[in-house]
Amino acid sequence: MITIKKTSVDNGLKGQVEKLTGVDLSVCFQCKKCSSGCPVASLAGTRPSEIMRLLHLGAGKELLGRDLVWMCVSCETCSARCPMGIDVAGVIDVLRRLTHDSGAPKPAGNMPLFNRAFLKTVEVFGRPYDMGMIAAYKLGTGRLMDDTDKFPTMLRKGKIALLPARGIECETIRRIFKKAKENRGKRP
Amino acid sequence: MRYAYFPGCSAESTARDMNKSTYAIARALKLDLEEPRGWTCCGATAGHQTDRLLAVALPAANLSKVKDMNMDMVVNCAACYNRMKVANHEITTNADIRRDVRDALDRDYDGTVKVRHFLEVLLEDVGLPAISKSLKRTMKGIKVACYYGCLLVRPPEILKFDDAENPKSLDRLITAMGGLSLEWPCKVDCCGGSLSLSRTDVVLRLTESILDMAVRAGADCIAVSCPMCQINLDVRQQDINREMGRNYRMPVIYITQLLGLCLGLRPAELGFEKLMVSPADVLKKMEVYSHE
Numbered sequence: 102m103i104t105i106k107k108t109s110v111d112n113g114l115k116g117q118v119e120k121l122t123g124v125d126l127s128v129c130f131q132c133k134k135c136s137s138g139c140p141v142a143s144l145a146g147t148r149p150s151e152i153m154r155l156l157h158l159g160a161g162k163e164l165l166g167r168d169l170v171w172m173c174v175s176c177e178t179c180s181a182r183c184p185m186g187i188d189v190a191g192v193i194d195v196l197r198r199l200t201h202d203s204g205a206p207k208p209a210g211n212m213p214l215f216n217r218a219f220l221k222t223v224e225v226f227g228r229p230y231d232m233g234m235i236a237a238y239k240l241g242t243g244r245l246m247d248d249t250d251k252f253p254t255m256l257r258k259g260k261i262a263l264l265p266a267r268g269i270e271c272e273t274i275r276r277i278f279k280k281a282k283e284n285r286g287k288r289p
Numbered sequence: 290m291r292y293a294y295f296p297g298c299s300a301e302s303t304a305r306d307m308n309k310s311t312y313a314i315a316r317a318l319k320l321d322l323e324e325p326r327g328w329t330c331c332g333a334t335a336g337h338q339t340d341r342l343l344a345v346a347l348p349a350a351n352l353s354k355v356k357d358m359n360m361d362m363v364v365n366c367a368a369c370y371n372r373m374k375v376a377n378h379e380i381t382t383n384a385d386i387r388r389d390v391r392d393a394l395d396r397d398y399d400g401t402v403k404v405r406h407f408l409e410v411l412l413e414d415v416g417l418p419a420i421s422k423s424l425k426r427t428m429k430g431i432k433v434a435c436y437y438g439c440l441l442v443r444p445p446e447i448l449k450f451d452d453a454e455n456p457k458s459l460d461r462l463i464t465a466m467g468g469l470s471l472e473w474p475c476k477v478d479c480c481g482g483s484l485s486l487s488r489t490d491v492v493l494r495l496t497e498s499i500l501d502m503a504v505r506a507g508a509d510c511i512a513v514s515c516p517m518c519q520i521n522l523d524v525r526q527q528d529i530n531r532e533m534g535r536n537y538r539m540p541v542i543y544i545t546q547l548l549g550l551c552l553g554l555r556p557a558e559l560g561f562e563k564l565m566v567s568p569a570d571v572l573k574k575m576e577v578y579s580h581e
Contacts, residue, residue, distance in 0.1 A: 121341075140478065140479045140481070140495055141481075141491060141495075144491055144494065172484070172488065172491060174439075174479050174481045174482075174483055174484055174491075174495075175334055175337070175338065175439075175483055176439040176443065176479035177439060177443040177444050178439070178443065178477075178479065180443070180444055181442075181443045181444060181445055181453055188444075194337055194338060197338045197339075198338070198339065198340060198341070209488065210484070210487035210488040211487060212338075212484070212487045212488070215335070215486060215487045216334075216335035216338055216339050217339075219333070219335040220332070220335050220336065220339060220343070223329070223332070223347070227327070227329040227330065228298045228301065228329060228330045229298050229330055229333075231302050235486070238486065238487075247486075247489065248486070248489075250527075251524060251527070251565075254565065255303075255524070255565075258562070258563045258565075259302075259305050259563065260302060260303045260305070260520070261302055261303070262301055262302040266298075266301065268327075269327050269329060270327050271329070273329075273350050273393075273394055273395070274329050274330075274347070274350065276393055276394070276395065277342065277343065277346040277347060277350065277393045277394070278343070280342060280346070280389070280392060280393040281340045281342045281343050281346075281393075284340075284342055284389065285340065
């Protein structure tokens, strides 16, 4: 049975998620189809149907620290198969966005750092820059040696670009990032 | 036929072979692909996991460029295709988002550019009869597991690409090329591409189960269309073999590369040398030799 401590009830999170996704969480009747189809449910400590139930019961910010939030692969099988049409993957996406500045612990693998490193290169060059992104992510996680065995072959085959894209007009891109920063917190 | 072709950023790194083979078969089939000038990143998974405006405005920056070109946007990267269509959907159904995107782009984009996957162009505009007539070679005797992944088919109500649970687009092409497309259960399973660098442990489990099923089905190769799936299934085989004690040597080949061969193009024109797991056995069965 899924329960939460009375002291941790925080209907603010449920309300926020419903407002940002447009999803009515109360229509979930726990059929667990989302969890059955989820490719990482068997590897994660919390399954998608449990996230839905915990939100419904009024779980608070501690939900943002559940491993599924960042283990979710965004495959959207849950959303596609929900008999009530709930965009479960959209709910997970909102939980991820709410982890910014929430004080939630860094998830294993630090996907938020990967995303920041990726997006930073997009903001600067207009397109992602592999070498810059990988270097920033590896330095940040301290996992310097991961995958280095494949780099020489991938470089030789041209599968990793040595230089960033050049000559792309980035004025619009920079304005998008600036607006996104201004809006954060107001419309995540 | 002319199209605004959005290559996507992987076309400049991990998926140069996809891009090269796409252009090669477009030339062979007389499809005119024109890239929007100065196209930029769609934001990919990082965008939509981080911020809703980034998720919609980054694709919209490109869609608005294509709006000025007055053509359909054709995309071959499943991730870009997905983000472009979702952005169109958000902009046409949510006035607040449309306004935020307008402020960010400094122009109003109405969400009406038609976004199509390159497979849709092949199947609908060129058509299987015309493709069959152009074949110089066939895939006779080659068993293919067609793998679609996630981003091409989900969310189904927005993408409306084929059947979300049992798509047949790739299978129909393989059949038209004389190959044997296999019935197998992993067509739309997820390979975990977005976690490839951050949670390699999870990704190895997901890719292993897909490769395992392709082997059990008797596949000579896996045919893909998505560059995230291709690199993930191809490059992770050596990790799986080392860490999980397996012995996979399953070529993971873009449909555009396979079609290119059947249209009589040479492997080098289609970027075959860039694949990590050697496709030599498949090429040999098709009586294609790399010196050709």
